[in-house]
Amino acid sequence: QKEVEQDPGPLSVPEGAIVSLNCTYSNSAFQYFMWYRQYSRKGPELLMYTYSSGNKEDGRFTAQVDKSSKYISLFIRDSQPSDSATYLCALGRAGGSYIPTFGRGTSLIVHP
Amino acid sequence: DTAVSQTPKYLVTQMGNDKSIKCEQNLGHDTMYWYKQDSKKFLKIMFSYNNKELIINETVPNRFSPKSPDKAHLNLHINSLELGDSAVYFCASSLQMGNEQFFGPGTRLTVL
Numbered sequence: 001q002k003e004v005e006q007d008p009g010p011l012s013v014p015e016g017a018i019v020s021l022n023c024t025y026s027n028s029a030f031q032y033f034m035w036y037r038q039y040s041r042k043g044p045e046l047l048m049y050t051y052s053s054g055n056k057e058d059g060r061f062t063a064q065v066d067k068s069s070k071y072i073s074l075f076i077r078d079s080q081p082s083d084s085a086t087y088l089c090a091l092g093r094a095g096g097s098y099i100p101t102f103g104r105g106t107s108l109i110v111h112p
Numbered sequence: 113d114t115a116v117s118q119t120p121k122y123l124v125t126q127m128g129n130d131k132s133i134k135c136e137q138n139l140g141h142d143t144m145y146w147y148k149q150d151s152k153k154f155l156k157i158m159f160s161y162n163n164k165e166l167i168i169n170e171t172v173p174n175r176f177s178p179k180s181p182d183k184a185h186l187n188l189h190i191n192s193l194e195l196g197d198s199a200v201y202f203c204a205s206s207l208q209m210g211n212e213q214f215f216g217p218g219t220r221l222t223v224l
Contacts, residue, residue, distance in 0.1 A: 008153070034212055043116075043202050043215030044155070086153055090213075098210050099145070099168060102155045 003027050004091055006103030015112050019076040023089035023103045026070065030091040033065050034100065035074045038086045047087075048074065079110045115139050116216040118203050124222045125193060132189045133219045135203030143167075143209050144186040146178060147202040149218070155202070161186055162209055193223045 006023045013019055021035075032051045036044035048063040050056045056063045062075040072091075076083055086107050090100040116137045125131055137144060146158040160168035164180040175191045186203060200220050204213040 036215075038153075041218070041220075043204075043217050045215065046212050049212050088155065092210055099157050099160055100210075100213070104152065104154045107153075 004089065004101050004103045006089055007106055008104055010107040010109055012109045012111065013079055015079060015081060015110055017079050017110070019074075019079050019083070019108060019110075021074040021076075021087045021089075021106050021108065023072050023091075024070055025072075025091055027091075027093075028067070028070065029093045030101075031094040032092045033063070033072050034090040034092070035061075035063055036088045036090060036102075038088060038105065040085070044088055076108075079108075081110050081112055084108055084110050116203055116205055116214050118201075118216040118219050120219060121217065122220050122222075124224065126224055127193055127195060129193050130189070130191045131193060131221070132187055133201055133203075133221075135186045135188070135216055137184055137203075137205040137214070137216075139205055139207075139214060141205040141207050141214075142183060143206045143211075144180065144183070145204040145206075145213065146186065146188050147204060147215075149200045149202060151199070159186075159188075160209070167209065190221075193221075195223050197221060198223045 035048040038044040053067045060077045064073040086105040088105040089103040092100040143162045159178045161180045177189045180186045200218045203216040206213045
């Protein structure tokens with residue numbers, strides 16, 4: 001079992017839909033959680049960063065962490081065609097000496 | 113202002129050649145990274161440098177040699193290129209090890 005599992009998709013939704021993107025992990029040493037967005041032929045860019053269980057909201061984006069279930073989610077409300085991209089989760093360990101472990105990314109397509 | 117820049121953006125070369133990719137960050141970060149992203153979008157860490165010192169060297173053929181002349185630059189030299197080296201190579205930086213990373217635009221390497 002990989003340390004971080006993420007369904008590659010593609011996930012295709014109509015404009016305006018609520019999107020749910022998920023990652024599961026196996027190592028309870030992961031203490032902080034990130035979501036990156038990667039447009040085609042671009043580098044990943046950080047969207048959300050959270051340390052704790054619960055929800056963190058930023059505009060149309062909500063990151064949710066459930067450490068007891070080892071499950072993290074990114075919700076996108078009122079999805080737009082411009083949200084079409086690959087979304088990668090990245091999980092890091094406490095201590096500052098570790099490189100985050102990336103999921104393989106979920107490809108999202110929002111069609112008009 | 114470009115935070116993390118890479119040159120060249122595209123690189124097409126013949127098998128057996130030697131090539132270099134350059135990376136520069138103007139964020140004042142201490143840590144820099146090289147990642148390889150294959151055709152399935154999986155982002156795999158190759159090297160990490162902290163303050164010009166090699167910290168992490170994942171299982172990468174020794175044909176790949178990173179060099180950090182100062183903490184704002186991390187270059188990647190590849191000897192005797194092989195077909196399997198074709199991928200997108202991303203440079204990234206973070207304030208310190210374990211912090212969120214900022215990625216460059218990528219270098220798309222094609223080996224013929």
